[in-house]
Structure formats: C-alpha cells, structure tokens
Amino acid sequence: MNRLIHYLCLLCFLSFSQALYFHIGETERKCFIEEIPDETMVIGNYKTQLFDKNVNDYLPSSPGVGMHVEVKDPDGKLLLSKVYSSEGRFTFTSHTPGEHVICLYSNSTKWSMFAGGKLRVHLDIQVGEHANDYQTIAEKDKLTELQLRVRQLLDQVEQITKEQNYQRYREERFRQTSESTNQRVLWWSIAQTLILTLTGFWQMRHLKGFFEAKKLV
C-alpha cells in the first residue's frame, strides 16, 4: 500500500511539473506562434484548472472539460486539430519552415457557470532538441552516461544546423521582398511618368478641339 502511494505520488509529481500559466475565458481562443525550421518536433504539454469556490483556489478540472488544439502550418493548412481532455500532450513535426500557429480553446461552456468564466491553463511548449526526453532515449538505446552526452551535443548541433539553414531561407525571402519593393518603386516611377505625359497630351488635344469648336482660337 505504501509503495502504491509512493508511485501514485511520483506520478502526481511528474505531472505536476510547473509551467507558465494564463487564464482564458469561455470561448476565448489563445494562439501562440512558433517559428521553426522544417522537420522540427514540437511538444506541447498543457493542464487546465478550474476555480473552486469551496477551496477558493484553482483545482485540476474534471476530464469533462475539453480542449481544442489546433495547429496551422505557414500556408494556413491544418496540421493538427483535436479535442483533448482537461490535461494533455500534443506533438507535431513541421514539414514546411515558418510560422506555425498553435491555438487553444475550450469546447464546453459548462464549466464557466461555476468558475466565473475563467479557466487556468498551464502550457509548456518545447521545440526541437529541448523536446527530447533523454532519459527514455538512454534507456531505449542503452547508452552510457558519456554516450548520452555525445548524443545530446549531436542533437544540439543538428538543431543549430537546421536553424542556420532556415535562417538562409528566411534571408532569401527577405531579399526577395526587398527586391520586389525596389522593382515596384522603379516601375511605378516609369508608370507615373507615362501617366503624366499621357494625361497632359490628352488634356491639350481635348482642349484644343474644344476651343476650336467654341471658336475661341
């Protein structure tokens, strides 16, 4: 029995890992942006708590409180859209580099009746190499302490390489934007000159015809 409680506690402790939290309203949608290179894993852990008047504190909410998790890739395509329970973990891997938008919103309105319309959400998003769970990796691959360190360093270097590669891609886009602005300015000045000349020409021709018709010249 004692041992059981021990394990139970260990479980609570593990799931109790604190993260930043914030409050959301009934149908409020909170979105977070993660700008990541391609082929990068993102892990999000969240936990919701409801305000309990009896205890005057936030308590873990019932599993009935559902949470919509929606992830959109840079092209606006849905990468993940699921309803999780009051506590959950979502994972996705990016396929295109860029801004991924992660949105969270609660599905039910039942809780808002007694919670004053506020739900507390603990959220932790880990990206890339930070998302790896090295304890599991070490156990699975039977790595020694030293091998694990090398593995960690390798992952970090890989992350930096990806980031650098993405940096290059972004720089290219930046330059394209700047070049397109430059082109637009150039073409606009040519077009402006043309429009001005044409308008002037038309004005003169039209007025000439008008004056002649009115016998003013």
Next chain:
Amino acid sequence: MVFYVVVCWVMLGHVAGQQVVRSEKYDSDVPTLSPKEDKTSALTFELQDADDLCFYEQFVTGGKYVFEYQVLKGGKLDVDVLITSPRGKHVYEGKKQKSDKTVFDTGNGIFSFCFSNRFSAFTHKIVYFSLRSQNIASLAARAGRLRRPTVMTSVEASMEQINQDLQETLEYQTAYRLRELSGRSFAEDMSLSVLSWSVICAVLIFITGVGQVIILKTFFTHTHTSQKQTSSM
C-alpha cells in the same frame, strides 16, 4: 524531497475531498532537485488592441532568472510590461518598450508577467518573450539525470564547455531570428504601402487630369453664355 512530500500531501488532500489549507510548509522548501529548474519557457503570442495578458510562473527555488521580450509586429512595436513578485512588489516595469532584457531574483512563489496594450486602440501586436535561468543548464541536468556532484573527467568537462557554447549559439540565433522577423515584416509592410500608394497616386493623377479639363470647360461655357446674355440686353 520536502516539496515532493508536500505535493503528495496536497494531492492526497484533494483525493480525500478535504479542504486543503495552504500551509507554510511551502516556504520551508529546501532547494529541491526539481528537474524544472533549468527549463526555458518562450512564447510568441498575439496581443489584441486595448487588451492585456498576464502569464504566471511558480518558482520553487530561488535563483537568478532572465526575462526577455520583444515586440515583433504591430504599430510602433511598443508594449507595457510589468513583472510582479509574489509579495506584490514591482520587479520590473517597462513603459512602451520595444524590447528589453532583465535579470531578477526569484524566490518561492508565483511571479506574474503582464503585457499591456491598453494604450493602443487599433493595432494588435505580436510579442515574444522568454524566461530562463541565468545559468546555462549542464548536459546532465538537461538529460534529467540528477547526479551527485562529482569531479568531472576532462572529456566531460570539455563536453560541458561545448554545451555552454552551443546553448549560447542557439540564443544568438534566436535573437537574430527575432530581429530578422521584425525587419522582414517591416519590409513587407513597406512593399505593400509602396504598392497601395502608387495605385492611389495613379488614380489621383487621372482624376486631376480629367477634372482640370472639365472645370476649364465649364469656365468658358459660363463666360460665353453670360457674354451672350449681356449683348442681348
């Protein structure tokens, strides 16, 4: 360990449906070996116009933490930031700042990090912030292995050194990425405004051109008729 026991106790208290009295035991926490200690939190979020948003973080052990933020998009790229300690003291206050970095001492308790965009009635903003321990976590800590401090072999020591350098590189990359992002969004805005301005200009020139002619014509038609009228009189 004490923290762990307290947590268990709190959890069991919930299970038993009893009213949990927040005891001072929380304060008597010895520095725990919480695997959380070295975690970095970084979020990019959207701040609506005339709105504010607060984030909270529960710290268990003390230590210096670095808080960094930057407004990436929207308006004049400014935001109000306020960090409040568990005792209600303002640890940091930034008024209409674009970006800043602050180091503060944490203690046991909940710190709040509030971003306010109340002064801006139209523009919503995209804000990035990160919160991390000032000390770069060692590889061992990041692997979640809590070892007793032992003398490191030279291989281990150099690995830790590489780790520190790589983590710094990642930080620089993040900083660079953020600056590039706001630079690019500025360039994109500029490109768009150049386009819209040129369209507006073209329309304006056209209207002015046609308008001038029409006004000039009415001038002459008026004088013509009035001359006719005076001569007939």
